[in-house]
Amino acid sequence: MHNLSLDFLFHPQSIAIAGASETANKFNAGLKFLEGLLAFGYKGKIYPVSPGGGEVLGLKIYKNLKEIPGQVDYVISAIPAQYTPQLVEDAATKGVKAIHFFTSGFSEIESGEGEKLQKEIIKIARRGGIRIIGPNCLGIYCPSGGMTFNPDISRQSGTVGMVSQSGGNAAHCIHEGNSRGIYFSKVISMGNGADLNESDFLEYLIDDPDTKIITAYIEGVRDGPRFLKALKAATKVKPVIIFKVGNSDVGAEVAASHTTAMAGSSKIWEGLLRQSGAIQVHSIEEMVDVTAAFLNMPAPAGRNAAVIGIGGGASVIAADEFINAGLELPRLSLKVRQGLLGIQGSEAGRIFKNPVDVNNFEGPEKFLLTVKAIEASDNVDFLVIQVAYDHFGLISAADKEFLTGVYIYSVIQLKDKVDKPIAVILHSFSANHTKKLALESYDKLSKVGFTVFFSIPRAAVAMSKYIWYQEWLKSHRAGPIKKSAG
Amino acid sequence: MHNLSLDFLFHPQSIAIAGASETANKFNAGLKFLEGLLAFGYKGKIYPVSPGGGEVLGLKIYKNLKEIPGQVDYVISAIPAQYTPQLVEDAATKGVKAIHFFTSGFSEIESGEGEKLQKEIIKIARRGGIRIIGPNCLGIYCPSGGMTFNPDISRQSGTVGMVSQSGGNAAHCIHEGNSRGIYFSKVISMGNGADLNESDFLEYLIDDPDTKIITAYIEGVRDGPRFLKALKAATKVKPVIIFKVGNSDVGAEVAASHTTAMAGSSKIWEGLLRQSGAIQVHSIEEMVDVTAAFLNMPAPAGRNAAVIGIGGGASVIAADEFINAGLELPRLSLKVRQGLLGIQGSEAGRIFKNPVDVNNFEGPEKFLLTVKAIEASDNVDFLVIQVAYDHFGLISAADKEFLTGVYIYSVIQLKDKVDKPIAVILHSFSANHTKKLALESYDKLSKVGFTVFFSIPRAAVAMSKYIWYQEWLKSHRAGPIKKSAG
Numbered sequence: 016m017h018n019l020s021l022d023f024l025f026h027p028q029s030i031a032i033a034g035a036s037e038t039a040n041k042f043n044a045g046l047k048f049l050e051g052l053l054a055f056g057y058k059g060k061i062y063p064v065s066p067g068g069g070e071v072l073g074l075k076i077y078k079n080l081k082e083i084p085g086q087v088d089y090v091i092s093a094i095p096a097q098y099t100p101q102l103v104e105d106a107a108t109k110g111v112k113a114i115h116f117f118t119s120g121f122s123e124i125e126s127g128e129g130e131k132l133q134k135e136i137i138k139i140a141r142r143g144g145i146r147i148i149g150p151n152c153l154g155i156y157c158p159s160g161g162m163t164f165n166p167d168i169s170r171q172s173g174t175v176g177m178v179s180q181s182g183g184n185a186a187h188c189i190h191e192g193n194s195r196g197i198y199f200s201k202v203i204s205m206g207n208g209a210d211l212n213e214s215d216f217l218e219y220l221i222d223d224p225d226t227k228i229i230t231a232y233i234e235g236v237r238d239g240p241r242f243l244k245a246l247k248a249a250t251k252v253k254p255v256i257i258f259k260v261g262n263s264d265v266g267a268e269v270a271a272s273h274t275t276a277m278a279g280s281s282k283i284w285e286g287l288l289r290q291s292g293a294i295q296v297h298s299i300e301e302m303v304d305v306t307a308a309f310l311n312m313p314a315p316a317g318r319n320a321a322v323i324g325i326g327g328g329a330s331v332i333a334a335d336e337f338i339n340a341g342l343e344l345p346r347l348s349l350k351v352r353q354g355l356l357g358i359q360g361s362e363a364g365r366i367f368k369n370p371v372d373v374n375n376f377e378g379p380e381k382f383l384l385t386v387k388a389i390e391a392s393d394n395v396d397f398l399v400i401q402v403a404y405d406h407f408g409l410i411s412a413a414d415k416e417f418l419t420g421v422y423i424y425s426v427i428q429l430k431d432k433v434d435k436p437i438a439v440i441l442h443s444f445s446a447n448h449t450k451k452l453a454l455e456s457y458d459k460l461s462k463v464g465f466t467v468f469f470s471i472p473r474a475a476v477a478m479s480k481y482i483w484y485q486e487w488l489k490s491h492r493a494g495p496i497k498k499s500a501g
Numbered sequence: 502m503h504n505l506s507l508d509f510l511f512h513p514q515s516i517a518i519a520g521a522s523e524t525a526n527k528f529n530a531g532l533k534f535l536e537g538l539l540a541f542g543y544k545g546k547i548y549p550v551s552p553g554g555g556e557v558l559g560l561k562i563y564k565n566l567k568e569i570p571g572q573v574d575y576v577i578s579a580i581p582a583q584y585t586p587q588l589v590e591d592a593a594t595k596g597v598k599a600i601h602f603f604t605s606g607f608s609e610i611e612s613g614e615g616e617k618l619q620k621e622i623i624k625i626a627r628r629g630g631i632r633i634i635g636p637n638c639l640g641i642y643c644p645s646g647g648m649t650f651n652p653d654i655s656r657q658s659g660t661v662g663m664v665s666q667s668g669g670n671a672a673h674c675i676h677e678g679n680s681r682g683i684y685f686s687k688v689i690s691m692g693n694g695a696d697l698n699e700s701d702f703l704e705y706l707i708d709d710p711d712t713k714i715i716t717a718y719i720e721g722v723r724d725g726p727r728f729l730k731a732l733k734a735a736t737k738v739k740p741v742i743i744f745k746v747g748n749s750d751v752g753a754e755v756a757a758s759h760t761t762a763m764a765g766s767s768k769i770w771e772g773l774l775r776q777s778g779a780i781q782v783h784s785i786e787e788m789v790d791v792t793a794a795f796l797n798m799p800a801p802a803g804r805n806a807a808v809i810g811i812g813g814g815a816s817v818i819a820a821d822e823f824i825n826a827g828l829e830l831p832r833l834s835l836k837v838r839q840g841l842l843g844i845q846g847s848e849a850g851r852i853f854k855n856p857v858d859v860n861n862f863e864g865p866e867k868f869l870l871t872v873k874a875i876e877a878s879d880n881v882d883f884l885v886i887q888v889a890y891d892h893f894g895l896i897s898a899a900d901k902e903f904l905t906g907v908y909i910y911s912v913i914q915l916k917d918k919v920d921k922p923i924a925v926i927l928h929s930f931s932a933n934h935t936k937k938l939a940l941e942s943y944d945k946l947s948k949v950g951f952t953v954f955f956s957i958p959r960a961a962v963a964m965s966k967y968i969w970y971q972e973w974l975k976s977h978r979a980g981p982i983k984k985s986a987g
Contacts (some may be wrong), residue, residue, distance in 0.1 A: 042904075047895045054897075096849060117895075120849030129848075151850075153894050167898045167932075181814025183892030183929075190891045190931035204894075234817055260817045263824035265855070270820075272852045273813035298818075298958065299929070327759035328667025331720055331746045332784075334756075338749035362615075363582060363606030364637075366758040369751070405676045406669030408639050408690075409533045409603075411540075412653045418528075443669075443785070445676035446653075447940050454933050472784065 021211070021219040024113050024148065025201055026160040027088035029060040031080055031111075033102055034093030036065035044117050045093035046071065050166055057161035060085060080105040089113050091154065096120035096132055099150075103136050107143025114140065116150030122207055122275045123151055137209050151274060152206025153182030156189065156199065159225065164204065165189075173198020175306055176226035178216040180205060180234045180274045184258075184299055188230065191303045196461045197310060200225035207275045212237050217245045221252060228309050229255045230302055234270035235279060243291055250292030251491070254484050256305050257293050259284050292487045294480050304468060304477035312466040313436045314485045315397035319343045320478070321389045322370035324401030325422075329442070330370035333401060333471050340475035342482075344369045345394040354388045370401075379425040383432060390435050397436040399474065400426050404453070405443035416452060423456045430463045439467045440474045507697070507705040510599050510634065511687055512646040513574035515546040517566055517597075519588055520579030522551035530603050531579035532557065536652055543647035546571060566591040575599050577640065582606035582618055585636075589622045593629025600626065602636030608693055608761045609637055623695050637760060638692025639668030642675065642685065645711065650690065651675075659684020661792055662712035664702040666691060666720045666760045670744075670785055674716065677789045682947045683796060686711035693761045698723050703731045707738060714795050715741045716788055720756035721765060729777055736778030737977065740970050742791050743779050745770050778973045780966050790954060790963035794924070798952040800971045801883035801922045805829045806964070807875045808856035810887030811908075815928070816856035819887060819957050823856075826961035828968075830855045831880040840874040856887075865911040869918060876921050883922040885960065886912050890939070891929035902938060909942045916949045925953045926960045 030052065034045030045063070049072060052061055062083045063076045070076060077083050080090065080102070087109050092102055096118050106114055121133035133150065140147050148154055153164040158172040164182070168189045175197060179185035182204040189202060200223065203216050213236055220229045229249055236242040249255045261270035262281030288295045296302045320342050322333045337344055347355075352367045358381060359365055359373060366372035373385050390398060402422055407415045426439060439460050444453035453469070460467045468474035516538065520531030531549070535558060538547055548569045549562045556562060563569050566576065566588070573595050578588055582604050592600055607619035619636065626633050634640055639650040644658040650668070654675045661683060665671035668690040675688060686709065689702050699722055706712045715735055722728040735741045747756035748767030774781045782788045806828050808819045823830055833841075838853045844867060845851055845859060852858035859871050876884060888908055893901045912925055925946050930939035939955070946953045954960035 042896065042900065044895060050897070051895075118849075120847070124848040125853075126848060164895055165897070179814075181812070181817070182894045183812040183889060184814035184818075186894035187814075187889070187891035187929040187931060190929070190935075194932045232814065260814075260821050263821045265824050265830045266817055266820035268820075269813075269852060269854050269856060270817045272854055273817055273858070298956075300956075326667075326669040327755075328665075328670035328673075328718065328746075331667070331752055331756045331759055332670075334752035334754075335746050335749045338751050344751045361606070362610040362612060363604075366755060367611075368755050368758055370755060372759070403669060403673070405673035408668045408672035409530060409537075409650055410528065411536070411651070414528065443673040443676070445673060446680045449676075450936065450940070454936070470784075470786075 021215065023088070024146070024155060025157040025162065027059060027113070029062065029085060029087050030057070030089045030091060031062040031064050031083060031087045032091045032093065033064045033080070035063035035071055035076070036067055037069035037071050037076055048091050048093060048117070048164065051163045052161065054166035055161050055163045055170060059161070062087065080109045080111070083109070087111050090115070092116045092118045094118060096129070099132065099136050100139060103139040103143065103145065106145055107139060111145055113146045113148065115148040115152070115154035116206070117152065117154065119151040121150045122209065123272055125272070133207065133209050140210060147210035148203070149206040150209060153185060153204035156185070156202040158199070169193045169198055171198045172200060172225070174225065174227035174310070175199045175230060176220040176223060176228070177202040177230045178205060178213055178220065179203065179232040180208070180213065181232055182206070184232045187299045188232070188302060191299055192306065195303060195307055197303060197306055208237060214238055214241045214245050217242065217249060221245065221249045227253055228306055229253055230306060231255065231257045233257055233259045234261045234274055235267070243287060246291040246293055254309050255293045256296055256302050257288055258296050258299065258302050259288065292484070292491060294484055296480070301473065301476060304473050305480050307466050308438070308477050308481040311461070311464055312438065312481070315436045315482055317396040318482055319345050319394050319396040320399050321347070321392065321395040322399045322401060323373060323386060323389060324370065324403060325373060326403045326406035327366060327372050329401055329403040329406050329471070330366055330372045333370045336472045336475040340472070340479040342475060342479050347389065347392055351388055351392050355385060358384045358388060378421065379428055382425040383428060386429055386433060390433055395435065397438065397478070398433065399438045399440065401440040401442065401471065402426070402456070403443045404449055405445050412449070419452060419456065423459055426460065426465070427463055430465065437465060438474055438478055439465045440471055441467060442470050507701065509574070510632070510641060511643040511648065513545060513598070515548065515571060515573050516543070516575045516577060517548040517550050517569060517573045518577045518579065519550045519566070521549035521557055521562070522553055523555035523557050523562055529579070534577050534579060534603070534650065537649045538647065540652035541647050541649045541656060545647070548573065566595045566597070569595070573597050576601070578602045578604045580604060582615070585618065585622050586625060589625040589629065589631065592631055593625060597631055599632045599634065601634040601638070601640035602692070603638065603640065605637040607636045608695065609758055611758070619693065619695050626696060633696035634689070635692040636695060639671060639690035642688040644685070655679045655684055657684045658686060658711070660711065660713035660796070661685045661716060662706040662709060662714070663688040663716045664691060664699055664706065665689065665718040666694070666699065667718055668692070670718045673785045674718070674788060677785055678792065681789060681793055683789060683792055694723060700724055700727045700731050703728065703735060707731065707735045713739055714792055715739055716792060717741065717743045719743055719745045720747045720760055721753070729773060732777040732779055740795050741779045742782055742788050743774055744782050744785065744788050745774065778970070778977060780970055782966070787959065787962060790959050791966050793952050794963050794967040797950055798924065798967070799922045801968055803882040804968055805831045805880050805882040806885050807833070807878065807881040808885045808887060809859060809872060809875060810856065810889060811859060812889045812892035813852060813858050815887055815889045815892050815957070816852055816858045819856045822958045822961040826965040828961060828965050833875065833878055837874055837878050841871060844870045844874060864907065865914055868911040869914060872915055872919060876919055881921065883924065883964070884919065885924045885926065887926040887928065887957065888912070888942070889929045890935055891931050898935070905938060905942065909945055912946065912951070913949055916951065923951060924960055924964055925951050926957055927953060928956050
């Protein structure tokens with residue numbers, strides 16, 4: 016069942032780029048792929064291919080694949096669609112193992128010509144034993160193989176795999192992830208999926224030892240039962256985080272024009288994903304939020320959160336958002352609350368419920384005592400520290416920066432002193448010049464290993480989904496589904 | 502019914518600050534209020550008051566209110582709660598018109614002492630003819646009156662009024678608004694609302710000629726029927742955008758500890774707000790999004806949007822989000838689509854449905870032609886241009902910056918050449934160094950008057966709510982409610 020054989024896609028020894036020409040304009044796609052591989056220090060041989068020949072970026076351009084002297088494992092096609100059948104013929108002759116078609120203008124367009132052409136290239140490829148990625152996609156990003164579709168994404172390998180029916184959303188997810196310290200094992204932008212499709216790549220990622228978390232942007236699937244079977248197998252061994260789109264009629268129609276995917280109804284998808292143990296998200300940002308929780312935070316023992324921070328208004332919003340997301344905010348015991356009163360000295364301007372509104376102007380020591388007192392509650396599974404910049408309502412920007420610095424330091428010290436999992440929320444850093452401070456604070460907090468979110472609702476939703484998967488895993492590892500599943 | 506008399510709160514001729522002392526620590530609240538008024542160039546007289554006397558920031562400190570030689574219109578109290586009854590007594594003797602209590606430790610705390618104290622100060626104030634703001638709040642921000650609770654918010658007056666039961670959320674809203682070119686007429690952080698409450702301020706803002714849009718952060722109301730009556734009167738003459746929190750049980754309980762507000766059920770609130778013509782939002786950011794639409798964009802004639810941008814994946818997400826938000830994405834006519842094919846030259850890599858996925862690498866002229874062709878559709882009420890930075894998936898950061906610049910320029914040119922309303926979305930500027938570019942692009946686009954949003958769902962939700970209010974207004978201005986309402 017598993018496509019371990021797809022390993023060859025991620026570590027080819029030689030790549031030909033059809034359409035990387037000497038006279039290319041600045042934004043010529045073939046040239047861009049070439050630049051990307053060179054920038055990434057791809058270790059294998061690279062062969063630019065274009066009928067005019069010549070030289071590009073110091074490399075000889077071959078007029079066609081057959082002219083290339085050595086073996087060609089992998090071809091990137093960035094030529095117009097009408098020339099692709101010849102390319103595949105040549106690739107077959109040359110013994111190429113895989114072609115990635117950046118080229119678009121196939122089944123996804125409305126003219127019947129596109130579909131005819133797609134069928135033709137697939138037929139030639141099958142005959143020649145060539146696997147196809149795409150057409151109409153960005154292809155493969157695999158830092159360990161030196162493969163990329165963009166020169167600026169990280170060369171650092173990580174443990175997150177992704178299969179995406181949109182190159183743009185794959186790029187968005189990688190950039191968003193990289194900016195938050197999340198790195199990838201393998202990302203596949205698969206476009207129309209005319210040969211290798213979402214099920215192939217999902218099956219591959221299940222057993223891929225480099226991939227610990229699977230993410231997927233899905234517009235629709237070609238073979239529902241196969242995809243669901245793969246999904247169920249996947250979620251037993253690693254979390255699968257899925258952003259399923261095309262849920263509206265219009266979305267489904269546009270998805271068909273985008274990558275020919277059949278979208279299906281949103282209610283059905285929601286149920287199927289939940290039953291399969293997959294975590295459904297509703298944006299790329301949310302996908303990265305949930306991934307961040309899995310990567311950096313020990314799993315909370317349950318849904319009971321204690322939210323701690325400065326600001327009554329922020330505390331009320333946090334209460335609504337955490338409850339609405341399906342988490343619990345248990346009442347703190349009288350003993351704990353009396354302890355808090357003792358530490359804080361007065362109830363004025365503070366709230367000793369849950370969320371707890373503390374006044375930390377008095378420094379890190381008091382903050383640590385406060386957090387430890389709350390952690391000691393039996394009914395608290397994890398802690399959430401919310402840092403609300405604008406909510407220092409009365410003071411100047413300079414003082415707010417100073418206090419935020421002290422506050423962030425107060426949070427960082429918790430890392431070694433608090434055992435229960437901690438999530439941190441940085442929110443309401445509204446003014447343009449303070450957004451920079453949020454990013455700096457983010458970096459400081461992530462560096463010591465905290466999972467940090469950029470808004471109260473995003474934290475609530477991500478934590479709820481992270482915990483949901485732990486619950487699902489517990490009930491399905493021991494339960495009857497394991498027995499009945501293959 | 503209208504509290505036009507509250508004008509005196511916003512333009513006092515003299516302010517005493519109780520608790521602005523010589524030996525104040527850096528974060529002493531009295532000192533902060535004093536610094537804020539000085540920084541804002543408040544034109545009236547300022548009298549610091551503290552029992553120790555002395556001098557602060559070049560101003561003589563009076564030992565108590567009665568010692569002040571001239572008239573005192575307005576008092577800011579930043580002294581501990583136990584000393585407030587004497588302060589109010591002195592204020593009554595002195596003929597003070599209003600006291601704002603920053604001081605907390607009243608009804609919002611659990612000890613019965615707080616409630617007793619609050620009743621006492623209200624009793625003394627009533628007897629002395631003094632109106633109270635708070636206690637437990639930041640008070641008033643009114644640039645035209647030189648009044649502020651923070652030295653860094655804008656001195657520029659605008660047309661947005663706000664009443665808020667949280668000082669932190671008021672500050673958040675102001676900072677968020679200022680950073681997006683939104684300015685305020687009057688913001689009232691009203692805390693416990695022991696005397697003047699949410700209904701008083703709402704009634705005041707209805708007739709305030711400086712206020713064109715009313716926003717409110719509400720944890721609960723003291724007098725439901727009065728508040729709803731005011732709300733119905735308000736929405737007939739200006740939009741009212743309400744963020745109602747405390748909708749969960751826990752949220753309601755925390756709200757009570759925050760500002761003593763009775764929250765009520767979320768379903769009931771949702772219905773009441775809708776029937777009253779108020780626009781319900783679910784975060785401060787959404788409040789600012791909707792406000793931005795009202796401030797800068799002519800009202801679309803209906804719900805039919807055409808979304809235009811680069812990126813198939815972004816287009817599919819836009820389709821889902823716009824439809825889910827209750828907007829329509831009508832199919833473009835065959836004629837329009839053939840026109841687009843003529844302009845764009847090829848269907849490959851593009852989608853000529855709605856959302857439209859264009860390839861604008863070819864510059865502003867082609868982009869303008871494309872947008873004009875779509876604008877010409879009878880069934881399109883407004884246009885949405887989505888600019889997706891990361892979705893330029895293939896190219897380097899330098900090239901993306903260049904292309905984004907060209908793209909932003911291509912959008913800016915539309916301002917004078919397209920008649921239908923246009924909303925712009927800047928999204929997926931994920932990497933930390935590109936977030937700066939998003940903010941710069943935002944500024945360029947807002948400067949020429951575009952309403953700009955930072956994500957696809959935020960744009961969809963804000964536009965839907967903006968249009969909903971136009972529909973509501975149309976049906977209720979002509980309809981029976983106008984006749985029956987006062």
